[in-house]
Structure formats: C-alpha cells, structure tokens
Amino acid sequence: MNPIRIMLVVLAMLAMPHAWAAENGTALKADAIRAEPFGDARTVATLSAGDKVEILKKDGGWLQVKSAKGSGWVRMLSIRKGEARKGSGDAAGLLGLASGRAGTGKVVATTGIRGLNEEELKSAKFNATELKLAESFTTNRPEAQKFAAQGKLAARKFDYLPAAE
Numbered sequence: 001m002n003p004i005r006i007m008l009v010v011l012a013m014l015a016m017p018h019a020w021a022a023e024n025g026t027a028l029k030a031d032a033i034r035a036e037p038f039g040d041a042r043t044v045a046t047l048s049a050g051d052k053v054e055i056l057k058k059d060g061g062w063l064q065v066k067s068a069k070g071s072g073w074v075r076m077l078s079i080r081k082g083e084a085r086k087g088s089g090d091a092a093g094l095l096g097l098a099s100g101r102a103g104t105g106k107v108v109a110t111t112g113i114r115g116l117n118e119e120e121l122k123s124a125k126f127n128a129t130e131l132k133l134a135e136s137f138t139t140n141r142p143e144a145q146k147f148a149a150q151g152k153l154a155a156r157k158f159d160y161l162p163a164a165e
Contacts, residue, residue, distance in 0.1 A: 023081055025065070027051040031078035033070050037062035045070030053079060 027047040034041040037059045047053070047067060053074070057064040062073045139147075148155075 022066075023055040025053045025055045025063070025079045025081045027053060027074075027078060028080050029078055031074055033065065033067070033072040033074055035072055037064070037073040041073070044072040047074060047078070055079065055081065 027049055029049050031047050032043040033045040033047060035044050036042075045067070047069060051067055051069065053065040053067045055063050055065055056071075058076070059073070061076045063076050063079050065071065065074050065079065
C-alpha cells in the first residue's frame, strides 16, 4: 500500500470521534435520555431498568449513550458500565455509592458522584471567582424554611456519618 494512502487512513481514523472506544452499559433504573447533559434538557426517550446502552462519551456526571430507544444524555448514576449483575446487590451498591459509603471501609468517596476523574482532580486549581459564586448561593435558616414550606417539603431526622478516625 502506498505510504500516502496509509497516512490518509491513519489521519481519517484519528479524526473519527473514538467510535471504537465506546463501552457497553446497562440501565440500573428507569431514567430519561436527554438532548443535552442537563437535568432540565428536553427528554428524547426513556430508558427502563435493564436496557442495554452503548456509552459514547462522559461529561461531568452525565454519560452520552446510544440505545434501541434513542440517543442522548443520561445521569451517570443511572448506568452501570458492563453487564448488570444478578441478584439483590445492585440496589445496595447504588445506594452505597449515592450515600458516599460504598465499599467495605469507612471511607467516604464522592469522586464518582461528581463525575471527576483522577486527571481532573490532579489538575484542579483554586478559582476565587467560582468560590465567590458558590458562596453567593448560601441562605439563612428563615429563607430555607420558607422555601421548604412553599415546596411542601417535610423535615426528616437522620444520623450523620461518623467523624474520620
């Protein structure tokens, strides 16, 4: 084969959106497939628990998927990479991850929930502007109680996680 033709084939493969690197997954629960990776984005289709998906891309806490029901974005915690496990361990595993208490130790891990990978954590930099923006969302107790009353939210008591040893 001619070297120029080989180079063109290689360049064409590099320009492709990594279709060969896609991963399979299974829906852990029913969830909406959205047009964009946002909770208020338009719903394109709905996955049912156990539906097979092809994971195309990750963006924060969202996965871009392709399924028999449609293509779009699904919350990362609604999809298990690979095949679904048999038995009752799935719900406990999901609840453990959602509570930050997955695993056998007392380590609380939130990396997966936030959708940050190791590389993103290592390259994180302090951003005073973003910190001020986050702090601007704070509220006081009376405002929070008024908001809860308007939304008809009920208070619930719960045990806090034990302090780190």
